[in-house]
Amino acid sequence: FEFARAAGLLGVKKTSDLIPDCHPLPIEYTAISYEVEGLNVVITVEVHTIYKTGVEVEAMHGASVTALTMYDMLKPIDKGVEISSIKLIKKSGGKSDFKNLSFPEIKAAVIVCSDSAASGESLDSSGKSIIAQLESFGIVTLTYEIIKDELEVIKAKAIQMCSPEHQLVIFTGGTGLSPRDVTPEAIAPLLTRKIDGIMETARRYGQERMPYAMLSRGIAGFAGETLVLTFPGAKKAVDEYMSALFPQVLHLFKVNKGQKHL
Secondary structure, eight states, rough: OOHHHHHHHHHHHHHHHSSSOOOOOOOEEEEEEEEEEEEEEEEEEEEEEOSOOOHHHHHHHHHHHHHHHHHHHHHTTOOOOOOOOOOOOOOSSSSSGTTTTOOTTTEEEEEEEEEEHHHTSSSOOOHHHHHHHHHHTTOOEEEEEEEEOOOOHHHHHHHHHHSSSEEEEEESSSSSSSTTOOOHEEEGGGGGGGOHHHHHHHHHHHHHTTGGGGGGGOOEEETEEEEEEEEEESSSHHHHHHHHTTTTGGHHHHHHTOOOOO
16 A cells, blocks of 8 residues: 555656646645555545646546556456546635635626727727626626726726725726826725735736736725725736636625634
């Protein structure tokens, strides 16, 4: 058993060398255990990682190597030894944990800050993308508006939207470094509880995909009981921010009401 366990541990570590679509990732923890049930040996492999992708293939590869090692050692004794099914029993800790969650109690407002879209010179795609993705979590967008990149206009709209009617307000656009990018300056004075980690997470996620994500000046936090998020204006960046933050950021509403962290 111990010889097979050692082989299985090596199998977990070497998965990316043998499976074409797997890439090297940091393995934080691996445990291989056995349970004898009559003439059957049930092999269980548990693998942990802190990374942007799961380790189920690594776990199943480790199980298969363990089983093959046992087969190789037992075949001189019994030619009828066979390996049956290898399957995923449980996966947790990733986005799949949130896959079927719905948040119908949260109502949203999506505000697009864009001079060109407000004047009709261009069409908005970022705001509409946010609305569609919120809908996938059961969140209804009650308000969708396009406004100019003007500090007082943005500030006034934020004050209007941060009401009991909206639990979530997302601004898209105006978080860059051009002279007309003033969304952070308009929103910052209204935040009663700033949450730096939200935008730090989004920028880090974006930086792994393009070199200029670090230049975004987006901010986030609660304005009273309303969570306010400020996203870049480009649709690709918006989609990255939504992928980085949702739906796990919605856990904030429970924490804000005094419930404990998961």
